[in-house]
Amino acid sequence: MSVTPEQLPATSRAWHLVRRPHGWPVPEDFALREVPVEAPAEGRVLVRNLHFSVDPYMRGRMNDVKSYIPPFQLDQPMEGGAVGVVVASNADGFAAGDHVLHFAGWREYASVPAQHATKVDPEAAPLSAYLGVLGMTGLTAYAGLLEVASFKEGDAVFVSGAAGAVGSEVGQIARLKGASRVIGSAGSDEKVKLLTEEYGFNAAFNYRDERPVAEQLKEAAPDGIDVYFDNVGGEHLEAAISRLNVHGRITICGMIAGYNDTEPTPGPRNMAMIIGKRLRVQGMLVQDHQDLQPEFVREVGAWVRSGELKYNETVSHGIDSGVEAFLGMLRGENTGKMIVSLDA
Numbered sequence: 001m002s003v004t005p006e007q008l009p010a011t012s013r014a015w016h017l018v019r020r021p022h023g024w025p026v027p028e029d030f031a032l033r034e035v036p037v038e039a040p041a042e043g044r045v046l047v048r049n050l051h052f053s054v055d056p057y058m059r060g061r062m063n064d065v066k067s068y069i070p071p072f073q074l075d076q077p078m079e080g081g082a083v084g085v086v087v088a089s090n091a092d093g094f095a096a097g098d099h100v101l102h103f104a105g106w107r108e109y110a111s112v113p114a115q116h117a118t119k120v121d122p123e124a125a126p127l128s129a130y131l132g133v134l135g136m137t138g139l140t141a142y143a144g145l146l147e148v149a150s151f152k153e154g155d156a157v158f159v160s161g162a163a164g165a166v167g168s169e170v171g172q173i174a175r176l177k178g179a180s181r182v183i184g185s186a187g188s189d190e191k192v193k194l195l196t197e198e199y200g201f202n203a204a205f206n207y208r209d210e211r212p213v214a215e216q217l218k219e220a221a222p223d224g225i226d227v228y229f230d231n232v233g234g235e236h237l238e239a240a241i242s243r244l245n246v247h248g249r250i251t252i253c254g255m256i257a258g259y260n261d262t263e264p265t266p267g268p269r270n271m272a273m274i275i276g277k278r279l280r281v282q283g284m285l286v287q288d289h290q291d292l293q294p295e296f297v298r299e300v301g302a303w304v305r306s307g308e309l310k311y312n313e314t315v316s317h318g319i320d321s322g323v324e325a326f327l328g329m330l331r332g333e334n335t336g337k338m339i340v341s342l343d344a
Contacts, residue, residue: 008046008087012037014077014107015322021062024260025330029062030323035077037109040090044111045100050343052082052105053131054326059259068285080105081136083120083127094119101130108319108342125304132165132337133304133311134297136286140253141169142296143289146177148282149227149251153178156221158240160184160207161231163191165311165337166253168199170229172309173300175200183220185213185236187332194335198310207236214239224248232257238268244279252283260330312336 011034019029040046058080061072072078082105086098091114094100100117104110120130132138144166145151157174161167162184171182184195184204195204203220207213213235217225226248228240233255240250258265274281303309314334316325322340329338 008039009037009109011035012108013319015319016075017062017072017078018075020064020074021059021260023262025059025062025327027323027327032320032322035107038111040088040111043091043115044113045086045091045094045098045117046088047082047084047100047102047104047110047112047117048087049082049084049105049108049110051084051128051131051339051341052107052322053080053135053137054322054329054338054340055080055137056254056256056259056330058326059330077104078106079103081131082106082110083130084110086117099127101135106322125301128313128315128337128339128341129304129311131339132313133169133309134301137165137337138169138300139289139293139296140284140286141166141173142300143286143292144229144251144253144284145170145173145227147289147292148284149229149249150280151177151179151227154180155226156181156183156224156245157227157229158183158185158217158221158225158243159229159231160236160240161254161256162186162195162199162201162204163335164231164332165334167229167231168195168311168336169300169309171195171201172199172303174227176303176308181221181223181225183217183225185216185232191335194312207232212239214242217243227251229253230255234258234265238270241268241270241273241277241279244273244277246277248277248279250279250281252281256330313339315339315341317341 014035018031021029102112102117157179159167159171163186182201184201185207192204195201205216217239224245228250230252231254234257312335
């Protein structure tokens with residue numbers, strides 16, 4: 001298939017990891033470098049990225065340790081979810097002007113194998129939504145609540161980090177599916193207000209208050225909880241174990257509280273409660289739940305279009321802002337999905 005002609009730049013820019021962070025990452029761990037731009041080889045498309053995602057799991061990929069996903073390679077462009085427009089195609093089924101979702105973020109231009117690019121419709125939703133509410137983030141929330149935690153109507157649900165991209169969607173899906181009570185924690189009074197006034201949570205609290213999380217959760221959930229969706233770990237997990245009812249379920253999605261620790265994080269001190277309460281604790285990775293994608297897009301897409309499910313994005317503009325956006329996300333400065341937008 002012939003390549004669609006377009007005047008391409010000779011080079012573009014991409015973020016590289018140049019040093020493995022010890023504890024909290026710092027800007028000196030990264031470098032924005034010029035990389036060549038070439039016409040796509042057979043079976044590939046060249047994409048001009050419009051938006052890319054920065055996510056908590058990326059911090060783990062900066063460590064040179066064996067995990068469920070390979071670590072970032074030093075002095076190579078980093079990866080992550082991105083959405084962009086095809087500017088040249090050498091693959092059947094793709095043409096210049098198509099909008100695609102792929103995994104070669106952190107750069108201005110990306111050469112992507114056609115089998116790793118998914119067409120998206122810019123008329124159905126804003127393109128950035130395919131990185132958040134209708135993307136991997138949203139599927140994580142949907143699968144983590146409904147499949148991993150086996151949510152059922154009438155459950156009381158507690159979500160930590162509930163103003164973030166995943167947590168805010170978990171709470172709203174629980175509400176729309178008939179939860180008896182939805183409780184969230186967030187890191188500021190403004191985010192707590194957002195949870196109750198915009199997202200429809202029944203109760204929320206600021207985990208940065210002087211009062212312990214366990215005390216605040218007990219007030220917010222006097223009758224206990226049936227499901228805990230964990231994005232934070234640490235003190236939150238210990239508090240949730242104490243408040244879970246018999247046969248409660250925990251989805252472990254993330255533990256951002258400990259991602260930058262240089263020493264092992266102590267586990268909850270009340271683990272023995274898991275026995276008596278017959279709790280189920282299960283970790284999750286979104287790639288295990290791709291079979292839910294069509295159902296997820298259909299159901300959540302309808303809620304987004306109707307306005308029943310709301311979402312926020314924190315947008316950082318320009319590729320130069322990529323690392324600061326990532327560090328800000330780790331610090332909890334985002335409300336909803338953190339997006340780096342490259343479109344002028």
